[in-house]
Amino acid sequence: MEATKITLIRSTKGRRGLGLGLADVWAYRELLYFLAWRDVKVRYKQTLLGVLWVVLQPLVSMVIFTVLFGILLQVDSGDVPYPVFALAGLLPWNYFSQALTRSSTSVVNSAHLVTKIYFPRLVIPLSGILSSLVDFAIAFGALVVLMVVYRIAPTPALLVLPALVLLAMVTALGFGLWLSALNVKYRDVNYLLPFLIQIWMYVTPVVYGSNLLPERFRFLLSLNPMTGVVEGFRWAILGPAGVGDYLSAPLIGVSVAISLGVLISGLIFFRDTERTFADIV
Amino acid sequence: MNDIAIKIENIGKMYRIGAAQARHDTLRDALVARLRRDGRSRENEILWALKDVSFEVERGEVVGVIGRNGAGKSTLLKILSRITEPTMGHAEIHGRVGSLLEVGTGFHPELTGRENIYLNGAILGMRRVEIDRKFDEIVAFSEIERFLDTPVKRYSSGMYVRLAFAVAAHLEPEILLVDEVLAVGDAAFQKKCLGKMGDVAKEGRTVLFVSHNMVAVQTLCQRVFWIDAGRLKAQGGVNEIVTAYLRAGLGEDGANERVWPDMATAPGNETVRLHRIAVRPEDGVPGDVITMQTPLCIEVEYWNLLPEEHLHATLHIFNDQGIVAFTTGPVADPVMHRRPPAGLFRSVCHIPGSLLNSGFHHAGLFLVRGSTSTTYQQDGVIGFEVIDNAERKFAWYGKEPGVLCPRLHWSTEYLGGRV
Numbered sequence: 295m296e297a298t299k300i301t302l303i304r305s306t307k308g309r310r311g312l313g314l315g316l317a318d319v320w321a322y323r324e325l326l327y328f329l330a331w332r333d334v335k336v337r338y339k340q341t342l343l344g345v346l347w348v349v350l351q352p353l354v355s356m357v358i359f360t361v362l363f364g365i366l367l368q369v370d371s372g373d374v375p376y377p378v379f380a381l382a383g384l385l386p387w388n389y390f391s392q393a394l395t396r397s398s399t400s401v402v403n404s405a406h407l408v409t410k411i412y413f414p415r416l417v418i419p420l421s422g423i424l425s426s427l428v429d430f431a432i433a434f435g436a437l438v439v440l441m442v443v444y445r446i447a448p449t450p451a452l453l454v455l456p457a458l459v460l461l462a463m464v465t466a467l468g469f470g471l472w473l474s475a476l477n478v479k480y481r482d483v484n485y486l487l488p489f490l491i492q493i494w495m496y497v498t499p500v501v502y503g504s505n506l507l508p509e510r511f512r513f514l515l516s517l518n519p520m521t522g523v524v525e526g527f528r529w530a531i532l533g534p535a536g537v538g539d540y541l542s543a544p545l546i547g548v549s550v551a552i553s554l555g556v557l558i559s560g561l562i563f564f565r566d567t568e569r570t571f572a573d574i575v
Numbered sequence: 576m577n578d579i580a581i582k583i584e585n586i587g588k589m590y591r592i593g594a595a596q597a598r599h600d601t602l603r604d605a606l607v608a609r610l611r612r613d614g615r616s617r618e619n620e621i622l623w624a625l626k627d628v629s630f631e632v633e634r635g636e637v638v639g640v641i642g643r644n645g646a647g648k649s650t651l652l653k654i655l656s657r658i659t660e661p662t663m664g665h666a667e668i669h670g671r672v673g674s675l676l677e678v679g680t681g682f683h684p685e686l687t688g689r690e691n692i693y694l695n696g697a698i699l700g701m702r703r704v705e706i707d708r709k710f711d712e713i714v715a716f717s718e719i720e721r722f723l724d725t726p727v728k729r730y731s732s733g734m735y736v737r738l739a740f741a742v743a744a745h746l747e748p749e750i751l752l753v754d755e756v757l758a759v760g761d762a763a764f765q766k767k768c769l770g771k772m773g774d775v776a777k778e779g780r781t782v783l784f785v786s787h788n789m790v791a792v793q794t795l796c797q798r799v800f801w802i803d804a805g806r807l808k809a810q811g812g813v814n815e816i817v818t819a820y821l822r823a824g825l826g827e828d829g830a831n832e833r834v835w836p837d838m839a840t841a842p843g844n845e846t847v848r849l850h851r852i853a854v855r856p857e858d859g860v861p862g863d864v865i866t867m868q869t870p871l872c873i874e875v876e877y878w879n880l881l882p883e884e885h886l887h888a889t890l891h892i893f894n895d896q897g898i899v900a901f902t903t904g905p906v907a908d909p910v911m912h913r914r915p916p917a918g919l920f921r922s923v924c925h926i927p928g929s930l931l932n933s934g935f936h937h938a939g940l941f942l943v944r945g946s947t948s949t950t951y952q953q954d955g956v957i958g959f960e961v962i963d964n965a966e967r968k969f970a971w972y973g974k975e976p977g978v979l980c981p982r983l984h985w986s987t988e989y990l991g992g993r994v
Contacts, residue, residue, distance in 0.1 A: 298669045298670050298749075299669075299670060299671055300667060300668070300669050301657070301667070301668040301672065302665065302666075302667055303583075303654060303655065303657060303660075303661065303665060303666040303667070303668065304660070304661060304664070304665035304666070305660050305661055305662055305663065306660060307660075324697055324702060324703050325697045325698060325700075327697075328693060328694050328697040328698075329694075329697075331694075332683055332686065332690075332694055335685075335686060335690065336683060336685045336686065339685045339726075340685070406680070406681070407680060407681050407698065408658075409653075409658065410658070410676045410677055410680045411656070411658065411674065411676065411680050411681070411698060411699070412656050412657035412658050412674070413698070413700075569659075569660045572653065572658045572659045573590070573659055
């Protein structure tokens with residue numbers, strides 16, 4: 295006979311152990327899957343163009359940026375045509391901004407679940423990170439088409455792409471955990487988020503290359519983990535031609551370290567505040 | 576082997592009311608509050624939604640939790656469901672828990688019935704293979720086969736609820752925590768739900784059932800916990816506790832009997848003073864339970880201060896929504912003197928059984944002089960609860976619609992003819 299599961303219920307205030315609740319998330323992986331699946335299913339319901347929007351959004355941005363930065367401002371994109379250069383930067387950036395927005399607003403948007411049923415709350419922001427991957431994968435198809443059009447062949451560097459996507463996920467989740475937990479108590483997050491993302495995009499080399507900056511200031515860029523993701527992404531897809539001499543192992547190292555730091559602190563903060571979510575959301 | 580399914584000890588849950596109201600506050604508020612160091616002033620706005628509640632539920636028991644709105648029943652269920660943490664005390668739950676605080680948690684209006692079955696099932700804690708296995712059964716139970724691939728936003732509310740309950744009903748936890756789910760759906764579906772709940776109980780699973788519906792509680796449960804103002808007021812056999820609870824309810828918003836012994840301080844004016852007003856079953860005393868079938872009396876005693884003045888009482892009976900169910904006054908009262916003396920009078924209004932609907936009622940009293948001018952009037956002078964009695968077992972469990980619920984004579988006859 296199966297042993298009876300015993301659940302102990304008490305206040306965990308000041309009684310948290312070292313665990314981050316990741317085992318609980320694993321136990322609820324099917325719910326995680328269904329929540330992400332729901333997000334994907336629902337997103338483009340009742341739209342005419344449906345999933346086409348996923349491709350249109352980065353393409354339209356690409357056209358705007360190409361006109362603005364590629365043609366009018368003559369931003370240096372190395373040996374790569376500017377449209378490809380811009381799209382290769384926009385894809386990881388769009389993924390990040392979408393994943394961050396979704397996870398940051400996820401707990402508040404799921405208030406009806408949080409107040410009615412128990413499950414590890416971590417599942418909620420995680421599902422936002424995962425469901426955004428689907429959009430990313432579809433939009434990636436547009437980049438492939440564009441590369442064929444411009445006759446750009448992929449290099450072996452393409453193999454590091456999954457690692458860079460993972461880094462983007464980790465970064466989005468880390469900040470998303472902080473913001474989603476804060477959002478439960480302070481709805482300021484909802485208003486702050488669009489500005490935060492806009493400013494963040496311009497300090498990340500999405501529409502320009504980091505070689506635009508004088509060399510002595512480039513270390514500042516490396517403090518932003520998304521710099522590593524975006525530049526790494528270009529390098530993986532377009533080869534060294536897309537990045538110039540900028541990308542280096544130390545830069546990626548700093549990005550990874552900062553991302554992990556934010557992720558771990560975010561997990562701790564989320565864990566310590568989630569017990570009050572149902573009471574105050 | 577241990578036969579305890581749920582054991583809770585000194586559970587308490589505290590809310591800061593001040594803080595709760597300032598919830599959607601902004602960072603600025605928090606910063607200002609911190610600067611002013613006025614966190615202390617909020618400490619007196621503490622509410623214990625639950626305090627010092629301890630009890631045990633044995634494996635296989637079906638236990639009801641009753642109490643007024645805001646007594647702490649739902650908080651208790653939320654703590655046992657692990658939605659919110661207790662502030663003090665602890666609880667142990669032995670077995671896999673399924674909790675149903677509402678039906679259709681997580682239903683998404685844009686998704687189809689089929690998709691919502693999977694989503695809702697996952698949210699309730701079912702495994703995907705489990706849902707696959709029970710899918711046909713769930714669909715059959717919900718009776719929505721034809722609309723399985725229609726978004727649920729196009730469903731009628733009845734279909735929505737049926738589907739939601741169907742998913743929930745196929746949960747197979749060892750311990751089921753249920754909050755008021757029977758308050759939904761039409762009569763036929765309620766019957767089905769109740770049957771399902773009965774099956775769950777027969778399968779030896781433990782059920783904690785929170786409800787306002789005494790009929791359902793009496794049908795389903797053997798034992799009852801009565802929560803009042805955050806504390807466990809009583810526990811015991813279902814009939815004993817439900818009766819005690821209903822009796823206590825009578826005194827809530829107006830006792831069944833009010834007496835003003837001193838004429839000088841009694842409500843009234845220079846022409847009339849109230850002495851006593853009471854509601855009782857025709858053959859009982861004030862405080863006895865009044866069901867929908869009980870014939871009852873409303874007694875009004877008053878001092879008529881002016882001799883030779885003809886007074887009569889009129890009652891307005893209101894239901895719990897403040898709607899006047901009816902007004903009544905003496906039509907022709909042979910006892911009434913033509914030229915009455917000053918002194919104490921008693922008027923009794925007899926209300927037949929099978930007339931009033933269930934729920935709380937209150938009466939407004941008018942004392943009318945010479946059948947034209949109101950000399951004294953008091954609203955809500957007395958209140959009483961009319962209990963929905965269990966006679967309609969296994970039919971409609973909700974309240975009948977309507978201000979009154981009279982039992983009327985019907986006849987049906989065959990008129991012949993071809994069809």
